[in-house]
Amino acid sequence: MSDPVKTMKQEVGRAAAARVKSDSIVGLGSGSTAAYAIEYIGDRLAKGEIKNVVGVPTSFQSEVLAKQFNIPLVTLDAIDHIDVAIDGADEVDPDKNLIKGGGAAHTREKVVDSLAKEFIVVVDEGKLVDKLGSTFLLPVEVIPMAVAPVMRSLAKLGGKPELRMGVKKAGPVVTDQGNLVIDVKFDHIKNPAEMEKEINNLPGVLENGIFVGVADIIMVGKIVDGKPEI
Ligand code: 5RP
Numbered sequence: 286m287s288d289p290v291k292t293m294k295q296e297v298g299r300a301a302a303a304r305v306k307s308d309s310i311v312g313l314g315s316g317s318t319a320a321y322a323i324e325y326i327g328d329r330l331a332k333g334e335i336k337n338v339v340g341v342p343t344s345f346q347s348e349v350l351a352k353q354f355n356i357p358l359v360t361l362d363a364i365d366h367i368d369v370a371i372d373g374a375d376e377v378d379p380d381k382n383l384i385k386g387g388g389a390a391h392t393r394e395k396v397v398d399s400l401a402k403e404f405i406v407v408v409d410e411g412k413l414v415d416k417l418g419s420t421f422l423l424p425v426e427v428i429p430m431a432v433a434p435v436m437r438s439l440a441k442l443g444g445k446p447e448l449r450m451g452v453k454k455a456g457p458v459v460t461d462q463g464n465l466v467i468d469v470k471f472d473h474i475k476n477p478a479e480m481e482k483e484i485n486n487l488p489g490v491l492e493n494g495i496f497v498g499v500a501d502i503i504m505v506g507k508i509v510d511g512k513p514e515i
Contacts, residue, residue: 293409293506298322300515301371301407301504302329308337310364312397313351314372315344315390318407318506322371323347327354341367343397344390345461361396370401375421375494376414377406377503382477384417386424386494389449389460395492399499406500410507417477417495422468423484424449424494429465431489436467438487442480444469464491 298321305311305326313323329335331354340356341364342348351358372394376384383406385391398404414420423444427435432448439446449458449466457465474480474495481495507514 289508290409294318295321297407297504297506297515299325301405302326307335309368311340312367312370312401313340313342313347315347315388316373318373320350323350324354327356341397343394367401369403370398371405372398374406374408374412376417377408377412378414378417381500382417383496383500384421384494385496389458389466391424391494392426392492403501404499405502407504410505416473418471418474422470425467426460426464426491427467428489432465435487435489439469444471
């Protein structure tokens, strides 16, 4: 039997990829939903439906996928704009504020997604929340030597911080930049814009997963009458 969440992710990834136009520079997001968008952009290029599209990856994962699907890549040094970025999210509130970083890629994602003229967020309906922090822990990327003081500061801000561990808890998750991730439980983030700045001000923090004022379009996959719908 097909997995309905997987089907929603596929459909929403495909719908976002359908919006990519020829002669454009595309930010390629990270995570399982963005991965489908990358696959479908590759498909459209291979079929000749779109031409002259280049991608800017947001992670090592999206770089590898883009190469697998023959999407030419550029770095930010070589371009002066990004037309559209397609990326997933872990939570989306009614004001289009996001929590990202479930894949520990939020630092590069924030750089690329913020530069895009249009940032399309691709999620399944389970990601929609009234208040950020309701269901997901907030990821904070920290340089390794600052983990202990940053954990203490996050606790003072009212959070419950824990260092993100990898598979089988054999060691911590290491980001593409060689840093560590602290996941913080907050009981609802009241003011996302303030919290984003406050956490980024802690010495040793590189970036946190709150995205305020970055998303333009939220594409939501849902199951209606047993069928996937956008
Ligand atoms: C990675 C991210 C992802 O976009 C986010 O975790 C959503 O992933 P998925 O589509 O697999 O649920 O922010 O850092």
